[in-house]
Amino acid sequence: MNFKINKYIPLGIMLIILGSSIYFLNGMDQFIRPFTQPILMGSSKGKDILFFVLFGITIILSTLGDNEGIYAYFKKLPIPKILKNKDFYLKLSLFLFLFAAISALVVELYLRSTLKVSWNTILVILNPSLTSTSFLHSHLYKGIFGMILKTVLTNIPSGIHTGSSLSAYTPNIISLLFILIPITYISMILSLQRRKVLSRLFLSFTSTIGIIGLIDGGLFGTPAIGGIYGMLILIYNNKIVDGISDYMVKKENKNSLMNILKEEWKLIKSILSGKIKENKKDLDKYLKIALPHIALIIIIVLRFSIAFYGASPDFYELTVYNGHDLDGLNQYNTLNVTDDGNKTIVYISNEYNEMELLNNLAITLDGKCDWYSLSWNVYSYL
Numbered sequence: 336m337n338f339k340i341n342k343y344i345p346l347g348i349m350l351i352i353l354g355s356s357i358y359f360l361n362g363m364d365q366f367i368r369p370f371t372q373p374i375l376m377g378s379s380k381g382k383d384i385l386f387f388v389l390f391g392i393t394i395i396l397s398t399l400g401d402n403e404g405i406y407a408y409f410k411k412l413p414i415p416k417i418l419k420n421k422d423f424y425l426k427l428s429l430f431l432f433l434f435a436a437i438s439a440l441v442v443e444l445y446l447r448s449t450l451k452v453s454w455n456t457i458l459v460i461l462n463p464s465l466t467s468t469s470f471l472h473s474h475l476y477k478g479i480f481g482m483i484l485k486t487v488l489t490n491i492p493s494g495i496h497t498g499s500s501l502s503a504y505t506p507n508i509i510s511l512l513f514i515l516i517p518i519t520y521i522s523m524i525l526s527l528q529r530r531k532v533l534s535r536l537f538l539s540f541t542s543t544i545g546i547i548g549l550i551d552g553g554l555f556g557t558p559a560i561g562g563i564y565g566m567l568i569l570i571y572n573n574k575i576v577d578g579i580s581d582y583m584v585k586k587e588n589k590n591s592l593m594n595i596l597k598e599e600w601k602l603i604k605s606i607l608s609g610k611i612k613e614n615k616k617d618l619d620k621y622l623k624i625a626l627p628h629i630a631l632i633i634i635i636v637l638r639f640s641i642a643f644y645g646a647s648p649d650f651y652e653l654t655v656y657n658g659h660d661l662d663g664l665n666q667y668n669t670l671n672v673t674d675d676g677n678k679t680i681v682y683i684s685n686e687y688n689e690m691e692l693l694n695n696l697a698i699t700l701d702g703k704c705d706w707y708s709l710s711w712n713v714y715s716y717l
Contacts, residue, residue, distance in 0.1 A: 341398040343535070350391030354384045374544055376472075376557035381496060382547060390543040393524065397535050400528030422570070425526035425538075428519055429566045432545060435476075435515040436554035442509050443470050443553075447708075450504070451678075452654050455645030456708040457693060465697055466500040469711065471642060473553030478502040479513040480550050498551075504706075520546055526569075531580035534569060541565020555638040563634065567627035575624070639713075647710040651683040651692065658704040666699070667692075689715045 357364045357380065364380045375382045400406050400421075410419060417423050446468075447454050457469040468474040481497025491497065523542040527535060545562015552558055569576065650670055655661065658679045664672075668684035683692070689712045700707055 341401055343394050343398050347391040347393075347395035350387045350394065352391075354387030354389075354391065357384050357387065374558065374561065375547065376552055379496060382551060385547055386543060389546065390539065393527070393539045393543050394536070396524045397527035397530070397539055399524075406529070421526050421528050421530070422573075424522045425566060425569055428522040428526055428542075429563070429570070431515055431519040431522060432549065432559075432562060432566070433554075435512060435519060435549055436559055438512050438515075439473050439475050439509070439549075439553050440470060442475055442506065442512070443468065443473055446475075446505060449506075450656075450706075450708070452708040453652070453710065455647070456652075456654075456710050458706065458708045459693070459697060460500040460504065460706045461697070461701060462500065462705045464500050465701075466496070466498045467693075468498075468501060470645070471553075471555050471638065471711070473556075474498045474501060474551060475505055475509050475553075476513055476516065476550045478505060479510055516546065516549055519549070531577050532584060533580040534573065534576045537576065538565055538569050541568075555634070555641070560631065560634050560638075564627060564631045567630055571623050571626050642711070642713040645711060646713045648685060648712055648714045650685050651687070651689075651712060652710040653681040653683055653696065654708045655679040655681065655700065655704045656706050658700070658707075660703050661700075663699040663703070685712060685715065687715065689713070 353367075357367060364383045367383050371383050371386055375386060400409070412419070444454055447456065447458070450458070452458065454470060457467055459465065459467045466474060466478065468478075477498035478501030481499035482502055484491065484497055485499060520542070523538075523546075527538055527542070530538065541562050542565065544558040545565065548556045548558030548560070548562055554560075653664075655678065657677050661679060664681055667681075668686060670682040670684060672682075673680045689709075693709055696707065696709065
C-alpha cells in the first residue's frame, strides 16, 4: 500500500514539538516571547505553549478532508447539503465566536453587580492565587480552562497562570458558555478542509489566536480581534486570498493573475474617481472586500472608546474586600479612606501608572484580602 504523508503534517508536528519544548525547557519561552507578545496581547509561558501546540494541531486537523476516503465518507453522510459546505462552517464559527465573546462581557457585568463594584474596574482575586479580569480584558473563560488544566496536568510550571481562582466567584452559566469554545473550534476545523495553501495557513493561524483570545482576553483583546478579522477576510475576500495562493504555487498562472490584478486596479481607480453610478456593481463588490477592514476598525475604535469612557482620570478607586493589616497602603498617596461593611474603599492619587499600580497593589495586598478592584485609567499611559 502506498502511504503518503500530507505536506502540512510535518509543519504541524514541528509546531507541537516547539510548544512542548517550551513546557519542558526552562527559559526557552524568553526567546520566543518577543515574537508572540504582539499577537497574543502580552505573552506568558502558558500562552506561548498553547499557541504553538494549538496551531500545530489545527494545521494537522485541517488535512482530514485531504484524505480521499474521509472526504468521500463525509460527502455521503445523510445530512443537509449545507452541512457539507466549509463556508457554512466558517460563518457558523464567526457567529459562535461572537456569541461566546459577547456573553462573557455580559457575565463580566453581572459579576460586578453581585460584588457591588463598578463595571469599569479591574477585578483582582488574591485567594487562593492571583487572577485578574476586566471588561476590556476578560479572563472568565480562563478560570474554567484553568480548572480543566489542573485536572489533566499534575505538575503545572510556575510560569503558567491558570486563572482558576475566578471560578469561585463566577456564576455557573460561564461553565455552560465555555462549551461553546470547543464547539467553535470544531466548526473552525470543518471550515479549514480542502482550502488552498495561503487560506489554510492564514485561517489556521487566526483561528488559533482567536480561540486563545476567547479564553484569555475576551472580545476586545488583540487575539480575539485577530480571530474575527481572519474569519471575515476568508468570508468576504476568499477569492483574493486563493488568487494569491495560485500566484505563489502555480507559476504558469502568474501572467494571467497579473492581468486580472491590473484590471481590478483599473476598476478601483474608476470608482475612486467618482464614477459611482456607472460602476454600481463594482462598488458593491469592493464594499464587500472592504467590510473585514471596516469591521476591524470599528472594533478597535469601540475598544478605545470604552477604555476612555470608563476611565477615572482624577483618581483611582480601590475597593478591598475582607481586608486586614492594610497599613501597607500608606505608602501610596491616598486621598480618602472609607469603610463599608466588609469593604474598604481607598481613593488614590492619579499620579501612578495604572499597570504599575495594579502590580504593586498585588504585592501590597497579598494575603491581606480575598480580592480587590481598581478603577482603570487609560490616561495614565499617555
